[in-house]
Every structure is written in structure tokens, then in C-alpha cells.
Amino acid sequence: MKTNSIWMAILAASISVAQADEHPMAASAVMPTGHDHTAMMGRPMAWTELPILKTKMSGKTRETTVISIAPQNIVVANIDAWSNNLKDANAHRQLVMEMAGAKLDKPATGGFQMLTAREEQTDFVRVASTVYYFGERGAKNPTAMFMQQKNELEIIPQPYPREHSRYRADEDWKFLVRFKGQPLVNQKVNFETSNGSKVETLTDAAGVLTLHIPDDFKPVEEKKEGASHDHGMRRGADLVLATEYADGGKTYLTAFNSTYGADAYDKRNLAMGFGFALLGMVGAAPLLRQKKTEKKVDTATDKKEEV
Amino acid sequence: MLKSLFPTLGRFRFTVQIIMLFVTVYGGALLGSYTVDRVSQALPSLSCAFDKMTGDHCILIVNQHQLHHRVGEALANAKDITLKVFIPTLMSVGIFFMFFFFLNKAFCGWVCPLGTVQELLRKIGLFFKRPLHQFEPSNVGRVRPVKWLMLLVLVLGLPLLAGMGVASNELGDPFCQVCPSRVVTTLLTADTEQIAVRTGTNINFFLGALGNAMFGFMIIAALAVRQPFCRICPLLSWNALFQKLSPMKLVKVDSHEKCEKCGVCEKACPMDIHEIGTEFGKKAFHEDCTLCGRCAEYCPDDGVIQIKFFGIPLFKSSRDYYKARVKHESPEGTKKKRVIPILPKATPNNG
Structure with missing residues (x-):
């Protein structure tokens, strides 16, 4: 019953956010002044009602690139950014919402950044979370940063895809679900993708969820994606995981969102791959024939031994 | 050990x-x-x-x-x-x-x-x-x-x-x-x-x-x-662009008369660098060298080819090492049958 009420609350929040987006002044009555309220609200997503954080890159050159984070389906004034260098005094910083979202600065150490947005009311806490990666040589191992407690209810990637890698369809990835640092056993987790998949699954005895990302890309979508220089890092579709837990009269809802790509063999042909390798092998095969006038290979050695 | x-x-x-x-x-x-x-x-x-x-x-x-x-x-x-x-x-x-x-x-x-x-x-x-x-x-x-x-x-x-x-x-x-x-x-x-x-x-x-x-x-x-x-x-x-800048080097003597007729190091080289046999001094450390050390292992004369780090020899050719090495493997890499040392028969003590 409680679960249903929370889902209804989310839906209501989404509707109110949608209305606020259409009529920004309506929202200003309940929001603190000094910020752009429309941006704080975020736009409701058509594909999900769960709270998510969307990252967007803008700027023509590498030097002028700006990363902005837009919360969607959640009402927040700040976004928390957690750098993977825990010793840095600026490792945890609050990003203030602006017109196009909160600007994410690149810390000197680069690497993985955990981003969380928290909305708290008297009877519920909602958290949206995601990860952003800045390519940087020698970046610290982010495991400790991921494991650091940031909110009561958390979904933690185990691990998050490293550089040159990403979540992809038809792959299994693990996530730890915990409440106040304790793993949640048999915890229900909802999974949704912008391609329309919806799955409900449970954590295991260690509080770990093994998620099989479905291959739900439509052929048209694959064409759109193009085949340019992608490094396997291009945006494909969005995914979100969410879980809910009630404790001490409060209901906690936490979501973790990211992007995922088509499966590993998308626009690849394994049979042709082996075929061309075989062709190369056939080309080298004459080298394996015995020479007609085979010399004794160790003549020189024997001769030298006599020296 | x-x-x-x-x-x-x-x-x-x-x-x-x-x-x-x-x-x-x-x-x-x-x-x-x-x-x-x-x-x-x-x-x-x-x-x-x-x-x-x-x-x-x-x-x-x-x-x-x-x-x-x-x-x-x-x-x-x-x-x-x-x-x-x-x-x-x-x-x-x-x-x-x-x-x-x-x-x-x-x-x-x-x-x-x-x-x-x-x-x-x-x-x-x-x-x-x-x-x-x-x-x-x-x-x-x-x-x-x-x-x-x-x-x-x-x-x-x-x-x-x-x-x-x-x-x-x-x-x-x-x-x-x-x-x-x-x-x-x-x-x-x-x-x-x-x-x-x-x-x-x-x-x-x-x-x-x-x-x-x-x-x-x-x-x-x-x-x-x-x-x-x-x-x-x-x-x-x-790597060849930088090889002269490292203190780790392959070093060959400036002259050695036996090299002309020998050529075993050339046969041992997996990159077929014939210059290791024909050249001397700095020229012997060729751009194709991978510092595998086989030329030094298979050089039959003492100290002709060496691998040095900051001038300190880490490995140098020696006749004894060469003789032991070729008993097991030819310079081209062919394994030889393991040589079992034949011990002299013990003479019965009639005494």
C-alpha cells in the first residue's frame, strides 16, 4: 500500500513539475528565490516517472565545453558532486542550479564523479543519482568514493564501466543496494529503459542486484546512431534503476540512471571476422612448407663449438 | 637459488x-x-x-x-x-x-x-x-x-x-x-x-x-x-626514436676480429638484425633491436656483446655460458635433446 502511495506521489510530482514548466510563475511560489525555478524543477520525462539526472555537453571546442546536469522528475536546488579523490578538500561540492542545469566543473584529478540530487519532505526522501566520467590520466580508483555513504538508500554500481567501456545491451552488470550502509536482501528494484523495457527484479543475499540489460534497440534506432567514430561511448538509450524502502515513518526512493548502448555485436559481423582471419591464415600457409633444400639449422653452432 | x-x-x-x-x-x-x-x-x-x-x-x-x-x-x-x-x-x-x-x-x-x-x-x-x-x-x-x-x-x-x-x-x-x-x-x-x-x-x-x-x-x-x-x-x-636516450643499452665492442667469420649472434637474433654481427660499437644497437639479449647469450667470446644499464653490465657474453647454452638450444631456437652427463664408473675397491 505504501509503495503505491509513493508511486502516486511521484506521479503527482511529475504532473506538478510539468505544470510548473509550462507556468514558471506557479512554481516560484514554493521555491526559494535567487535561482532559475524552471531549471530546478526539471522537465518530466516521457519515458520514466522516476527521478533522474541528465548530463549534457555544450561548447564548440574542448576548452569551452560545459557539462550541465539537469534533474528530471525531482525538485532540487542543488546537486551534490563527489570526486573520486577523497583527500581533496573539494571532493564533495554542491553545484547550484542555473538556467540550463547545474554546471559540473572538472576537478584537477578528473576521473569518475558521482552526482546525487536529494528532495526531502516530511514523509519521503527521493534521490536521483548518476555517474559522470572525465578522462584524466592517473585518476584515483573510484571504488572508495562509490562506497562512501551519501544518502540513506543507495544504488551503487559494482563496478561502473571504466574508460573505453559502457553499459551495453545483453550484458550483466551488478549493483549494490543498501540502506544506511547495510545491504538490503531480497529488495525489489525497478528497471526501466527509454526504449520501453520495464523489469522488476530482486537483490540477492548480499544485497547485490545482477541486472541483465535487455537488447531493446529497434532497427530504426540503430540506423540513427550512425557508424562514425564512436569508441563505444556514444549515447544509445537511457536506463534507470529505482528502489524504495520505508523506515522510521519515512519512505525513501532512490534511483540511479545512466546510458547504455546497443549490444557488443551491433554493426559487427563475427562470421566475416573469422572469415578474414582465415583468409590471412591461408595467405601465410605456404610459409609452413618444408624448404626443399633444408639446411641443418645448427651448423653454425656446431662449427663454432669447434673453434 | x-x-x-x-x-x-x-x-x-x-x-x-x-x-x-x-x-x-x-x-x-x-x-x-x-x-x-x-x-x-x-x-x-x-x-x-x-x-x-x-x-x-x-x-x-x-x-x-x-x-x-x-x-x-x-x-x-x-x-x-x-x-x-x-x-x-x-x-x-x-x-x-x-x-x-x-x-x-x-x-x-x-x-x-x-x-x-x-x-x-x-x-x-x-x-x-x-x-x-x-x-x-x-x-x-x-x-x-x-x-x-x-x-x-x-x-x-x-x-x-x-x-x-x-x-x-x-x-x-x-x-x-x-x-x-x-x-x-x-x-x-x-x-x-x-x-x-x-x-x-x-x-x-x-x-x-x-x-x-x-x-x-x-x-x-x-x-x-x-x-x-x-x-x-x-x-x-x-621506441626507436627514443632508444639512444635511455641508459639501458646493448653494447658491442669497437672491434673484434672473430666476428667477421662467426655470425652466430645474427642467427640468434629473432629480428634478423645482421648488423649485430657485422657492425661494432653504437651501430650494432640497431633500431629493430628489442633487447631480448639472445645475441649476447649466443656470442661465443667473452664480453663482446653486453647489456648495460648506466654503464653497469647486466649481462655479457661469455664462452662458458655460450657452450652451455648451445647444448640445449641452437641459436635459431631449435631445442636439442637434453644432454645427460655421463659420470665415470666407480672402480670397485678390491682393497
């Missing part, structure tokens, strides 16, 4: 190669998923970034990306070329050199996973009694320029042109697309994704087909030719 474990330099090098094969291919799986982001990302050997378990990856992918995304794009935008644009590239080269300074081209001969795989394949070829094809002084010169061409065109030229918008964007990392280490190391982790040819565009397809054919050719050729891909590897030429 160490001497019984590693009776020869060859055995010691083979042990290091096997350890490094595991570190470069599976290191990330053993040491944690994010290891590759934390070590050098500028290793002077073909450790592949496409291998999801790798412990570190080679400098060539970094060079291609930086030329493509930073230098090329900056040139195309006709903006002021600031130091900021070049700093990442200079950083990569600097970190690469920090590694390279100590081991020089031993990264090729001792660390590179593809080099190790090729040596293992030659051992299989020997097991099946396949012949050995060697380059003669008359024809080895034909293949040597290819590695420079690979470096200039595939690692430097095309990525830069792609970044400037002159060449197709898909030519941003053309060497990685044809590098056999990408296929070999990923197959070693049971991942068949990289051997599957990309079919998205004609360029993708062409590079994929070429890379796979080269991989297939190398696998079979390595059974009968020592280090077939190393001879055209752009990392060999990249």
Missing part, C-alpha cells in the same frame, strides 16, 4: 614475458576494474585498451586520440595553438618516457603481450617441426621501412587529418583498428567482439577486414617466422 630457477637469460626473459602477459592481458581483472585508468596509459608495448581486463594500455591509442581530438581539432578551428592543447600529448610522451628510460626497448622483448604470443607460436611451430624462414641481409631492408610508414600514416598522419576534418572521422584510430594485439588480447579473455568485423561503414569494414587478415597471417606466419608482426610494428619505430 636464482641460478637454478633461471639458468639462462632466455629462461629469465621467458618468465618475465609470461608474468607480463598476465599483467597486460588480465591485470585489470586481478587488480580491480579501474586499474587501467590509474597506471600509465602510455605503456611502450602493445597492451590493448580494447581488452576489458587489461592492467594498462599502450601509448599508441593515446597518441591517435590526442592527435585526432586535440591537435587536429585545434588546427581545424584555426585558433591559437596554446600549450593547453599540447599538454596532454606532451604528458603522454613524458609518462611513456619515464617507463622507457629504464627499460628502453626491453618493453618489446620482455613486456609486450603480442611479442610473447608470437614467441609462443614459434615454439609451437618448432614442436611441429616447421621450418624457420629468416630474412637475409639482401632482403631484410625491404621490410624495415614498413614500421616507419605504419607510424607516420596510421598513428600520426590519419588521426591528425581526421581531427582537422580532412579525413573521415572513422580514421581517428586506424592503427588500433588493424592492430593484431587488439584481437589477440581480447580473444585471450574469451571476448570475441573485436574479431567481429565492423560493418557500419565502408571504412570500418575495410579496416576490420584488413586487421583480421593481418591477424590471421601473423598467427600462421609466427609458426615459421620469428616475430613477424614486430618487424612492422609502429611501436618499434616509436
Whole structure:
């Protein structure tokens, strides 16, 4: 019953956010002044009602690139950014919402950044979370940063895809679900993708969820994606995981969102791959024939031994 | 103790190669998923970034990306070329050199996973009694320029042109697309994704087909030719640019009269560097040398060829070592039957 009420609350929040987006002044009555309220609200997503954080890159050159984070389906004034260098005094910083979202600065150490947005009311806490990666040589191992407690209810990637890698369809990835640092056993987790998949699954005895990302890309979508220089890092579709837990009269809802790509063999042909390798092998095969006038290979050695 | 474990330099090098094969291919799986982001990302050997378990990856992918995304794009935008644009590239080269300074081209001969795989394949070829094809002084010169061409065109030229918008964007990392280490190391982790040819565009397809054919050719050729891909590897030429700057060197005496008639070191060299036998002094340390040390192992005269670090000999040729070595393995790599020492019969004591 409680679960249903929370889902209804989310839906209501989404509707109110949608209305606020259409009529920004309506929202200003309940929001603190000094910020752009429309941006704080975020736009409701058509594909999900769960709270998510969307990252967007803008700027023509590498030097002028700006990363902005837009919360969607959640009402927040700040976004928390957690750098993977825990010793840095600026490792945890609050990003203030602006017109196009909160600007994410690149810390000197680069690497993985955990981003969380928290909305708290008297009877519920909602958290949206995601990860952003800045390519940087020698970046610290982010495991400790991921494991650091940031909110009561958390979904933690185990691990998050490293550089040159990403979540992809038809792959299994693990996530730890915990409440106040304790793993949640048999915890229900909802999974949704912008391609329309919806799955409900449970954590295991260690509080770990093994998620099989479905291959739900439509052929048209694959064409759109193009085949340019992608490094396997291009945006494909969005995914979100969410879980809910009630404790001490409060209901906690936490979501973790990211992007995922088509499966590993998308626009690849394994049979042709082996075929061309075989062709190369056939080309080298004459080298394996015995020479007609085979010399004794160790003549020189024997001769030298006599020296 | 160490001497019984590693009776020869060859055995010691083979042990290091096997350890490094595991570190470069599976290191990330053993040491944690994010290891590759934390070590050098500028290793002077073909450790592949496409291998999801790798412990570190080679400098060539970094060079291609930086030329493509930073230098090329900056040139195309006709903006002021600031130091900021070049700093990442200079950083990569600097970190690469920090590694390279100590081991020089031993990264090729001792660390590179593809080099190790090729040596293992030659051992299989020997097991099946396949012949050995060697380059003669008359024809080895034909293949040597290819590695420079690979470096200039595939690692430097095309990525830069792609970044400037002159060449197709898909030519941003053309060497990685044809590098056999990408296929070999990923197959070693049971991942068949990289051997599957990309079919998205004609360029993708062409590079994929070429890379796979080269991989297939190398696998079979390595059974009968020592280090077939190393001879055209752009990392060999990249490393050759820096080899004179390292204190780790192959050193040969300035003159030695027996060298003219001997030539055993030439036969031992897996890269068919005939200059090691015919040249002296600095010229003997050729650009194709991988510092495997076989020439020093198979030189039958004392102290003629040495591997030195800051002038300190780490290994030097000796007649006794040579005589023991050739009893077990010919310079070309053929194993000999184990020699069982015959002990003199004990004389019965009638006394």
C-alpha cells in the first residue's frame, strides 16, 4: 500500500513539475528565490516517472565545453558532486542550479564523479543519482568514493564501466543496494529503459542486484546512431534503476540512471571476422612448407663449438 | 637459488614475458576494474585498451586520440595553438618516457603481450617441426621501412587529418583498428567482439577486414617466422626514436676480429638484425633491436656483446655460458635433446 502511495506521489510530482514548466510563475511560489525555478524543477520525462539526472555537453571546442546536469522528475536546488579523490578538500561540492542545469566543473584529478540530487519532505526522501566520467590520466580508483555513504538508500554500481567501456545491451552488470550502509536482501528494484523495457527484479543475499540489460534497440534506432567514430561511448538509450524502502515513518526512493548502448555485436559481423582471419591464415600457409633444400639449422653452432 | 630457477637469460626473459602477459592481458581483472585508468596509459608495448581486463594500455591509442581530438581539432578551428592543447600529448610522451628510460626497448622483448604470443607460436611451430624462414641481409631492408610508414600514416598522419576534418572521422584510430594485439588480447579473455568485423561503414569494414587478415597471417606466419608482426610494428619505430636516450643499452665492442667469420649472434637474433654481427660499437644497437639479449647469450667470446644499464653490465657474453647454452638450444631456437652427463664408473675397491 505504501509503495503505491509513493508511486502516486511521484506521479503527482511529475504532473506538478510539468505544470510548473509550462507556468514558471506557479512554481516560484514554493521555491526559494535567487535561482532559475524552471531549471530546478526539471522537465518530466516521457519515458520514466522516476527521478533522474541528465548530463549534457555544450561548447564548440574542448576548452569551452560545459557539462550541465539537469534533474528530471525531482525538485532540487542543488546537486551534490563527489570526486573520486577523497583527500581533496573539494571532493564533495554542491553545484547550484542555473538556467540550463547545474554546471559540473572538472576537478584537477578528473576521473569518475558521482552526482546525487536529494528532495526531502516530511514523509519521503527521493534521490536521483548518476555517474559522470572525465578522462584524466592517473585518476584515483573510484571504488572508495562509490562506497562512501551519501544518502540513506543507495544504488551503487559494482563496478561502473571504466574508460573505453559502457553499459551495453545483453550484458550483466551488478549493483549494490543498501540502506544506511547495510545491504538490503531480497529488495525489489525497478528497471526501466527509454526504449520501453520495464523489469522488476530482486537483490540477492548480499544485497547485490545482477541486472541483465535487455537488447531493446529497434532497427530504426540503430540506423540513427550512425557508424562514425564512436569508441563505444556514444549515447544509445537511457536506463534507470529505482528502489524504495520505508523506515522510521519515512519512505525513501532512490534511483540511479545512466546510458547504455546497443549490444557488443551491433554493426559487427563475427562470421566475416573469422572469415578474414582465415583468409590471412591461408595467405601465410605456404610459409609452413618444408624448404626443399633444408639446411641443418645448427651448423653454425656446431662449427663454432669447434673453434 | 636464482641460478637454478633461471639458468639462462632466455629462461629469465621467458618468465618475465609470461608474468607480463598476465599483467597486460588480465591485470585489470586481478587488480580491480579501474586499474587501467590509474597506471600509465602510455605503456611502450602493445597492451590493448580494447581488452576489458587489461592492467594498462599502450601509448599508441593515446597518441591517435590526442592527435585526432586535440591537435587536429585545434588546427581545424584555426585558433591559437596554446600549450593547453599540447599538454596532454606532451604528458603522454613524458609518462611513456619515464617507463622507457629504464627499460628502453626491453618493453618489446620482455613486456609486450603480442611479442610473447608470437614467441609462443614459434615454439609451437618448432614442436611441429616447421621450418624457420629468416630474412637475409639482401632482403631484410625491404621490410624495415614498413614500421616507419605504419607510424607516420596510421598513428600520426590519419588521426591528425581526421581531427582537422580532412579525413573521415572513422580514421581517428586506424592503427588500433588493424592492430593484431587488439584481437589477440581480447580473444585471450574469451571476448570475441573485436574479431567481429565492423560493418557500419565502408571504412570500418575495410579496416576490420584488413586487421583480421593481418591477424590471421601473423598467427600462421609466427609458426615459421620469428616475430613477424614486430618487424612492422609502429611501436618499434616509436621506441626507436627514443632508444639512444635511455641508459639501458646493448653494447658491442669497437672491434673484434672473430666476428667477421662467426655470425652466430645474427642467427640468434629473432629480428634478423645482421648488423649485430657485422657492425661494432653504437651501430650494432640497431633500431629493430628489442633487447631480448639472445645475441649476447649466443656470442661465443667473452664480453663482446653486453647489456648495460648506466654503464653497469647486466649481462655479457661469455664462452662458458655460450657452450652451455648451445647444448640445449641452437641459436635459431631449435631445442636439442637434453644432454645427460655421463659420470665415470666407480672402480670397485678390491682393497
